[in-house]
Amino acid sequence: MGQTTRVYLVDDNDGFRDSTAWLLQTAGFEVLAYASGPEFVAAYAGERHGEAQECLISDMRMPQMSGLQLQDELQRRGIALPLVFVTAHGDVPLAVEAMRKGASNFLEKPFGDQALIDAIRAALANARNQAGGGAQGGKLASLSPRERQVLDLVVASKPNKIIADILGISIKTVELHRSNMMNKLGVRSLPELMKVALGHG
Incomplete structure (x- = not known):
């Protein structure tokens, strides 16, 4: 149980x-x-x-x-x-x-x-x-603190514009962090990313 x-x-x-x-x-x-x-x-x-x-x-x-x-x-x-x-x-x-x-x-x-x-x-x-x-501790540990923040906000279903507002960075920078983060985690789509972030990947 x-x-x-x-x-x-x-x-x-x-x-x-x-x-x-x-x-x-x-x-x-x-x-x-x-x-x-x-x-x-x-x-x-x-x-x-x-x-x-x-x-x-x-x-x-x-x-x-x-x-x-x-x-x-x-x-x-x-x-x-x-x-x-x-x-x-x-x-x-x-x-x-x-x-x-x-x-x-x-x-x-x-x-x-x-x-x-x-x-x-x-x-x-x-x-x-x-x-x-x-189980994803190792992969997630490879993210920079900023990539980790972006990941948490993506998992929270926030669009790039809101993520940019929250973190005080440009939308372009958010997109760059998302791209780097997905490469590090070895995922290619948002559903895959959610699985890894929620510990199911």
């Missing part, structure tokens, strides 16, 4: 929180849902961790504590959780800032069920690879 995957869901919208928790439970995740950042932080600090893979999904705009403030608070406490933000269309610049600070991904509402499940799996795979796990 595989390791449990626990998803923490933080969103102040009751309807969204309930429907998303149900979706993720149906997909096989253990889900703990919270209406605010402070509520999640207090509960997380009181739990034991280590027996499950963990991922956090957080709304970007919430009363009491915004998604960015929650991200800052977790970093201040030394809590390193793969983090996926869900955001309204107007919050994309905030989400880009969150990714610069280390968030794994952001999804614009409304998004498809599979997009959320894929984002969680990619975030968990990235966290495992960064910890040195996964």
Whole structure:
């Protein structure tokens, strides 16, 4: 039996929180849902961790504590959780800032069920690879830090323009890093690249 995957869901919208928790439970995740950042932080600090893979999904705009403030608070406490933000269309610049600070991904509402499940799996795979796990550790270790950043953003389904914005480089430079990265990993297509990045290659 595989390791449990626990998803923490933080969103102040009751309807969204309930429907998303149900979706993720149906997909096989253990889900703990919270209406605010402070509520999640207090509960997380009181739990034991280590027996499950963990991922956090957080709304970007919430009363009491915004998604960015929650991200800052977790970093201040030394809590390193793969983090996926869900955001309204107007919050994309905030989400880009969150990714610069280390968030794994952001999804614009409304998004498809599979997009959320894929984002969680990619975030968990990235966290495992960064910890040195996964059969692809050797190949991935050959990437430069910048190529690694580009890879994570490609896996997060970000187009070249968004990757360029997040990393503060030109689209041409992104294309060059993508080309070098695919050569190093021995892949020729995006589906092959995703397999290697997610540890299935």
